[in-house]
Amino acid sequence: DAGVIQSPRHEVTEMGQEVTLRCKPISGHNSLFWYRQTMMRGLELLIYFNNNVPIDDSGMPEDRFSAKMPNASFSTLKIQPSEPRDSAVYFCASRRDRGEKLFFGSGTQLSVL
């Protein structure tokens, strides 16, 4: 299995631009999580899907952030418009079922100038 696949690995953009991060979970996993990691705030949960349905998006910082999971093998996290304070590493993780461990992708390092 290829594991959780995220793209791009690195993204550098200018303030105000739209950013789209992509994630392919492990096949057969029915839960998908988006996290953001910074030195100041650690690993924050942004949104969580179960069976492609958003269950909890209380961690999404504001309306500039949106996430979709159109099918079991693909999810996107979009930031529009981006701001410098959005600079962070964004991780996607998946798990087979509730109560099981998470598998993480390699992350996307986002820099907003």
Place this chain on the structure above:
Amino acid sequence: EDKVVQSPLSLVVHEGDTVTLNCSYEVTNFRSLLWYKQEKKAPTFLFMLTSSGIEKKSGRLSSILDKKELFSILNITATQTGDSAIYLCAVEGTGGFKTIFGAGTRLFVKA
């Protein structure tokens, strides 16, 4: 609100030392507690704990959970430079089945 608090936030030790990392939590209807190690990129799984008092062990690492006092510890004996990493504690509750993480403990092991 569910919460995970780890301590210390950072730690510097010498090779061969033993370290204890702490994790306390508040979660709606606790289901499990997990420990992860993060080196350069993605966190990798170490342990899952669901029952109090049962030690999980893997080589020089071990962990135990106390559901009454709502905490867990991760022990590393005879530390090596390769143990240098961020150690993350996470909990899952049945309130939403989401997994939330603490801020992590940054461990640096000096040669």
